[in-house]
Amino acid sequence: MAVVTPTAWIRARLSRGWSLSSLGPNEARLLFDAGASAAGLVAALLFLELFVPDSTSLRRSLPLLGAPIVFIAWNVLAGLYTRLRIAAWQRKAAVLLGTVAATSLTCLLLGAPVSGVVLWGLIVAAPVVLARAFVALPFTRHGSLVTTLVAHRHGPVVVLGGAGYIGWHTIDLLLQHGYDVRVLDRLMYGREPIAEFMRHPRFELIEGDVTEITKLTSAARNASAVIHLAGLVGDPACAVDPDFTRHTNIVATRMAKEVAQSLGVYRFVFASSCSVYGVSDVEVDELSALNPMSLYAQTKIDGERELLHAVRDDFFVTVLRFATVFGHSRRPRFDLVANLFTAQAMTEGCINVNGAQQWRPFVHVRDVARAIVHVIEAPAAVVQSQVYNVGDRRMNMTIGQLGELVASVVREFRDPVTVTVRDQAADERRNYLVCFEKIRRQLGFEAETGLADGIREMARRFADGSYQHYRDEVYSNVATTVRAVEHFHDPLESQRLYAPRRVG
Ligand SMILES: NC(=O)c1ccc[n+]([C@@H]2O[C@H](COP(=O)([O-])OP(=O)(O)OC[C@H]3O[C@@H](n4cnc5c(N)ncnc54)[C@H](O)[C@@H]3O)[C@@H](O)[C@H]2O)c1
Incomplete structure (x- = not known):
């Protein structure tokens, strides 16, 4: 503790x-x-x-x-x-x-x-x-009076890393559900993805890093929940500078936890990833052994442990292990395999499949946001200390099957589209089939958007010119991380972040 x-x-x-x-x-x-x-x-x-x-x-x-x-x-x-x-x-x-x-x-x-x-x-x-x-005494069928009181606090929902790919949909859904939303984000991908929320009366942006303690404290003040999406995402970006990765994914999580606890923010939802399972020959569920194959996966495990060890009767932690996300967002990502295949097919008419036999679970980005809101709205005693895989059993498939599916959908927009299967990349060893029964049984969560529909929506966006070239630096996690690392190692920048400031 x-x-x-x-x-x-x-x-x-x-x-x-x-x-x-x-x-x-x-x-x-x-x-x-x-x-x-x-x-x-x-x-x-x-x-x-x-x-x-x-x-x-x-x-x-x-x-x-x-x-x-x-x-x-x-x-x-x-x-x-x-x-x-x-x-x-x-x-x-x-x-x-x-x-x-x-x-x-x-x-x-x-x-x-x-x-x-x-x-x-x-x-x-x-x-x-x-x-x-x-x-x-059991006050409702879900828990004691103290749990019920704690879980019904009002106040904005804080989304750390809300200006990202999943963040956009999460903000959108929270606002639709009537919540006040406060975002703390260092805007690695700019302000543009959340520009449309800026005039919303229930939306507030604090621009800054989760490790900037004064900004984190301002963000968490009077909040009813923290949704922690901020961090470096994906194996290549996390491999750029391991110190920066640990700082951004582990230290930031620890600080967010400490501040939330100190300020009495009782609900904390953490974005983890199914990549914590690594390679497995059998279907994995939340109790399966973890087998991280990269620093990214390891930082997710460390973040989970940090939070799950901090659970108290007034601090409700839920860990969500997302499947591989796909679909359109105002901050598009083309490093995710289904999005990448769609981009290749729409731009070049050719999909390059590596490791065709690898199994992967998929989930649409809107469904990820739905899962987050499901957790926020679930009785606190039900989701306390729980880990959920977020996805849908209908969307486990091999990379080879995915390539064929994307090609068939994109042929509605352009023809021909070819699929080239290559040998498995030596550095890409993830292979897992995931069980999503727990979140379905306990929270009634099932995905609403299937792969074909999500791919079609993206293809339409390509067709109407919504995206720049998919290899453009503006979308690149790695290029953005390299820039952020320069700031991280800049002593003046560190001073700005951590030096005590004169108030007034
Ligand atoms: N997209 C996926 O397939 C996927 C799968 C599993 C898990 N996740 C997890 O979901 C979360 C969100 O992923 P995403 O796809 O939206 O990523 P993203 O890169 O699009 O968004 C991350 C956001 O966090 C912000 N950020 C990063 N570090 C920060 C810091 N220290 N302080 C403040 N802001 C910071 C960035 O500016 C960005 O807006 C991540 O934790 C990721 O590990 C994503």
């Missing part, structure tokens, strides 16, 4: 404001215990005043006045707000009875009147124990 320093916690606490809805479950617990023990103290003193003559003289009552503070101190020492925060309610109840007894004993040793101490203990024990039992 992450350790948050007291100063960082106080700073984060101050920035969240003081409305009741800004309280995290742990803060609510602490406040409740302090309130119950203070109220118990007042009730005990009143009782003694009214019914036990002379028992509440100021001098005799002084040790009892410290009971609320001593009680919280014992709770803290017992780990009630730290390691026991997600323990079963019965265990918390037992610990609370112990800390009430310890507080009573402490007050007695300090000279408080026995009658006052016993009364205080009896009055305080009941609400603090019953409150734990009450919030643990």
Whole structure:
């Protein structure tokens, strides 16, 4: 579990404001215990005043006045707000009875009147124990009261890396569903892909890197969820500079997690990839062994672990392992195999197939956005700590089959289209057949757009001139990464990112 320093916690606490809805479950617990023990103290003193003559003289009552503070101190020492925060309610109840007894004993040793101490203990024990039992009761069929309350917070949904290929569709769908959307993106592919959202009243852009702590904090403030799409994508881009890749894909994820937790953003959805399965001869599901064949896949696994280890009762993490995505987006990608084949067929009339026998799972980019929104809208207790493969069993196919399918669709637009099969590239060893049953069963998710329809939509875009040449640098992840790496190694740039800034 992450350790948050007291100063960082106080700073984060101050920035969240003081409305009741800004309280995290742990803060609510602490406040409740302090309130119950203070109220118990007042009730005990009143009782003694009214019914036990002379028992509440100021001098005799002084040790009892410290009971609320001593009680919280014992709770803290017992780990009630730290390691026991997600323990079963019965265990918390037992610990609370112990800390009430310890507080009573402490007050007695300090000279408080026995009658006052016993009364205080009896009055305080009941609400603090019953409150734990009450919030643990199944409130809906999906989870306890505390889970339900936490999961229904309002506030913008933050999309880290929202100006990218998947980000465009995610923003579009979130806005359609009525969410306020806040994007933090360093705009590696420019502002143009999200230009049309800029005037939307529920859209906000923060231009910057996820590792720019002040921007990340501004992005996460009052948010209800974080969707983390930012990162270097694909094996070639991640191979450009391993340090930069780890920084962008692992360090950024860790920082996003820390900030989300510190600011009380309870839902976190992480974009991972089915490439974590690497090579497998049998169908893989979410429980299968991971077999990363590249730094990209390894950083996705590291990101997943970072987040899944951080799960708490007030921090709901869901990992989505996307199949190979295809289809049109305002930030087009032509390094993805189905898109690349469509581009080759439409531009050159010839598809070059490498590794025709390799199995790959596919999913349309709009369906990826649908899966993300499904998770955001699912009961928090259902998706807590869950890993889902995102795709559809109907779209597992070999690269050779894909080449033939693209050729047949593109022939509706131009003829002839030829398919040339080459030997498998030595550096491309991924081969996997993926099971998507879990997301279908638990969240009712099935893809809506098939391969042929998605390819046809792209072919139409080629035909009407929506794209520049598919090999243009503007689309290249590798060229963009090379430029970003120059900034990364530039000391002035680092200073800009990390040097403390004067405010005002
Ligand atoms: N497209 C796929 O086939 C696919 C498959 C599996 C997983 N994924 C995952 O989905 C996510 C999104 O993929 P995509 O295809 O939309 O990629 P993309 O490259 O189109 O978009 C990534 C966006 O993140 C931004 N970005 C990158 N690093 C950043 C940082 N440090 N700070 C702020 N912004 C940053 C970029 O500017 C870009 O707008 C990635 O995490 C990727 O690994 C994608």
